[in-house]
Amino acid sequence: MSVNDISGPLDYPTEEIALSVNGEEVTAEVEPRHKLSDFLRDARGLRGVRVGCEHGVCGACTVLMDGRAVKSCLTYAVQADGADIETVEGLADDGALHPIQESFHEEHALQCGFCTSGFVMATKELLDSEPDPDRDDIEDGLADNICRCTGYQNIYDAVLRAADRMDGEADDEGAADDEEATGDGATETEADR
Amino acid sequence: MSSRPDSDADGSTSADARGSERATSEKFTGSGLNRVEDRRILTGEAEYIHDKAPESALHMALYRSVHAHAEIESIDTSAAEDHPGCHLVLTAEDIKADYNPMPAGLTGFEEWSLADGKVRYVGEPVAVVVADDRYVAEDAVDLVDVSYDTLDPVVDPRGAREDETLVHEDFGTNVGDHEELTFGDPDGAFADADHVVEGSYSWGRISGVPLETAGVVADYDDDSDSFDIDCNIQLHTLVDDTVYDTLGYDPDDVNLDVPPDVGGSFGTKIAIHRYCCLAAMASKELNRPVAFVEDRIENLQGGDMHSTEREYDVKLAVDDDGTIRGLDFWFVDDFGAWPRYPVNQVLKPLSVLTNAYDVQDARYEYDLVLTNKTCQTAYRGFGVPAHLYALEMIVDEAAEEIGMDPDALRRRNLIESDQMPYELPSKNIYDSGDFPAALAHVQEKIEDERDGGLLDPEVVEAKRAEGKYRGARPTVHIEPGVSGSDWTDRQRSNRERLADRDRDDVAELPEHLRAEIRPDGTVRAFLATDSSGQGHQTLVTQLLADELGVLSSDIDVRYLDSVEAPTEYGTAASRMAVMVSGAAKGLGEALTENLETLAAEVWDCPDRDVVYRDGAVERAGGERLSLAALAERDRERPDDDRLTRASYDYQHPATDLEEFDDALARKLPVYPTAAFAANAPIVEVDAKTGEVEILKFYSLRDCGTQLNPTIVEGQAHGGLAQGIGAALLEEFGYADDGQPQAITMFDYRLPSIENIPEMELDHTETPSPFTPTGAKGTGEGGMIDGPASLACSINAALEPLDVQADQIPFTPNRVRERIREREDE
Secondary structure, three states: OEEEEOOOOOOOOOEEEEEEEOOEEEEEEEOOOOEHHHHHHHHOOOOOOOOOOOOOOOOOOEEEEOOEEEEOOOOEHHHHOOOEEEOHHHOOEOOEOOHHHHHHHHOOOOOOOOOHHHHHHHHHHHHHHOOOOOHHHHHHHHOOOOOOOOOOHHHHHHHHHHHHHHHHHHHHHHOOOHHHHOOOHHHHHHHHO | OOEOOOOOOOOOOOOOOOOOOOOOOOOOOOOOOOOOOHHHHHOOOOOOHHHOOOOOOEEEEEEEOOOOOEEEEEEEOHHHHHOOOEEEEEEHHHHOOOOOOEOOOOOOOOEOOOOOOEEOOOOOEEEEEEEOOHHHHHHHHOOOEEEEEEOOOOOOHHHHOOOOOOOOOOOOOOEEEEEEEEEOOHHHHHHHOOEEEEEEEEEOOOOOOOOOOOEEEEEEEOOOOEEEEEEOOOOOOOOOHHHHHHHOOOHHHEEEEOOOOOOOOOOHHHHOHHHHHHHHHHHHHHOOOEEEEOOHHHHHHHOOOEOOOEEEEEEEEEOOOOOEEEEEEEEEEEOOOOOOHHHHHHOHHHHHOOOOEOOOOEEEEEEEEOOOOOOEOOOOOOOHHHHHHHHHHHHHHHHHHHOOOHHHHHHHHEOOHHHOOEEOOOOOEEOOOOHHHHHHHHHHHHHHHHOOOOOOHHHHHHHHHOOEEEEOOOEEEEEEEOOOEHHHHHHHOOHHHHHHOOHHHOOEOOEEEEEEEOOOOOEEEEEOOOOOOOOHHHHHHHHHHHHHOOOHHHEEEEEOOOOOOOOOOOOOOOOHHHHHHHHHHHHHHHHHHHHHHHHHHHHOOOHHHEEEEOOEEEEOOOEEEEHHHHHHHHOOOOHHHOOOEEEEEEOOOOOOOHHHHHHHHOOOOOOOEEEEEEEEEEEEEEOOOOOEEEEEEEEEEEOEOOOOHHHHHHHHHHHHHHHHHHHHOOOOOEOOOOOEOOOOOOOOOOOOOOOOOEEEEEEEOOOOOOOOOOEOOOOOHHHHHHHHHHHHHHHHHHHHHOOOOOEEOOOHHHHHHHHHHHHHO
16 A cells, blocks of 8 residues: 655645555545546656657557556546556566567567557457457557557557467466456456566 | 568678678578567656656746737736746746857747747747646646737748748748759750640648657756756757757757657657757756656647648650650748758758659759748658659659550659669769669559459449549659768858869768677677667667677667767668668777787787687687676776777768769768669549548568668558658648647547558668668658659549649548549539
């Protein structure tokens, strides 16, 4: 449990929120006008949350809120009260990259990298809900994220590779627990940590 | 899905006649080594500029003009200053006594970091506010009260030349610069030719719009009276004068440090010096670090980051048999309110004046105008994309005029491979390439599609019945690579005296690389440039690992700040693959020579008895000194005379080539590598909605020897995506009153995964005879060749409707408008 306060020295009104961030229970005092993106970056030090437009188009700030991809620049921190937030920092498991991260690396699906956290999180939401996506699924799932460097082809290929890899991992685990295999791989990661 | 049909089986090709080492399959160079940059980015650990502000930093926000053109009557900052949490408000009046105007791209202009007496575009910074955090700073900005007396705005680039309203009264005209260049005998060619065709074409105001905006953390140190400035400026070793000259300090007292990770630039961030200067001034005033990250609306509206906006009038002289006799380009380029450094974007097209065509008589004339729009910066291609577009449009027009198949007309005029190296009338030289073979390759793809594929006549006919028009038109395009001399300041030079210059007068810009052996035997290299996603750390890792015969994991690549680094050029002009590979080769040789000297000293034997091989120096009898051992022995030497360190400055490849002497001395653009692409996008235009869909994009690309095919392919995909955006989606429009129409990402439409078609890219490797590795520059390709090739395919699709893509971007609205105009005729 940790407490954060990003309000300045001024007497702006604040609200207390309690939420889970990458599996850690957090309470914090925030101004109602603080964006979730600023809260995660400034109060929680989660700098992998990138801020590219602050009006909900570019998707660089995409995080998962209760498993759904949200633009954290369009979400106020107070709206995350009681929520379960996942950011790109929560994906790697004790230094081992998540299959989505591995796949983006192997397919050269990033160049400058500023959009990458958002794409990785949007991909996670997509593959959690559709483990075997076709071209339309990928286009729908990633249409809210802009990449200015890669031209998308390699991102598309990375998503397919990640789906294959996660499917393979799910099959391996399926021998032990069929239910868990079709479930949310990342939730397990959270629990393991 | 990509293939490399014409490269050797091992993916490598003998580089050149200059004896460079052949890349073998065991080498890292030439392989698609995975990037060393990726892990920190994928885990969220990478630190971009917006992660750099220390806890003690205050935060800056800017009050910006709401008018396009107005006198400032008064500025009242008192309410802002009284706002709790606000530490400082600055206006032009506060900075003029202590600082200088910002350096301009043309002489005769005095631009202060804050608007002085008059605003000249919407979004122009008028006041700086510094506060505890950005939220409070923006609260205080709202309290700055400026009263204006509005003036008529200058918005239309052609109309600006009339000088009815002046953007700069002191300068006396809105035409900031003008030049007419004549090569060969264009008058004769146009008089003799069977036909002269004319056309007018528009290129809309576009730019790179990287996902990361500009940012800075400036920290003034009172004791040393110097500045440490973290920022994401591009070319921090070249354009640092825009910061230190403005601040009025020596270069050594203004240290620009660019983070290893910059969220894209594409040229645009070379002109973010205003933010660096303002944050530095505020830091000095407050004796605290001051941080600023531009928000997206600031960036799109008034961030000094728009790029090329041109209106072309082009003429082409052609004979009945399809021989192109002459070319005549006139254009006006709208540079916005102030002429920034990239004014030479109007000149770079001279390096590819005739594109892939063999034409020796040409005229080239431009007016660079100033208007009430935000300033121009550089963008991938640096003025070339618009030129190639205008040229290919007039070639299409010529084909129609003389009733010749456009493919045949193009083929007839292509430079043949036996003409290489080919000197253009504008004196730049294409190094190598087989353009006709490249064209034939994509023509074949299109022929295949005509036989049961996307362009099968039956399919095309059926689609046409639904109002959908399909077409594809193969074209070849040249990407000029690797600039590096003083032609870039031609417009600030006395042009009449250029004829008297000697080759010795030419100032050149090398690329610097240095390295040291660490105590553990690993190698730490230092790049003197900055990077914004190109994978330079990976590239240097590959190159140095091969030069030194060590593992890629033994190489660690870092960056030098502007004080540590010498003044050199850096990342621009598709330079780095060629320049860094040249530098790595020279550095490897210098370092191994040093290490041999050191080993000979240790063994007390002549240098000739020792040899460096694969991470150690050896001598007869099997004795070896490893890099770690050498590093240990080297520590016994004085610190300023170590032999486990070396640096190398690689001179530009044109430096030693007499063929370029004339162009270099005359300050004509020299780009000694000619990467090229043959493109054939298949498009479908919906005549009812005006939408253009790209069904498939064929491209054959050649950038000489590929140092890292993965990165080459990535550059091609990314460049083409930007080319697609430019051709179909992106534009910074302005209303007649000078209000910008695209200030959010809803209005400035970047391609998403839904806009990108199936790409089929093939690669050939025609090594450059001019570069040490045979590599050619390829950082800008797709953005250079994408728009023109798409416009040609649109022309092919709309041929039955007699509509031509005369305006880029060819948005649905414009397509519909053109179709209706034709129907009404």
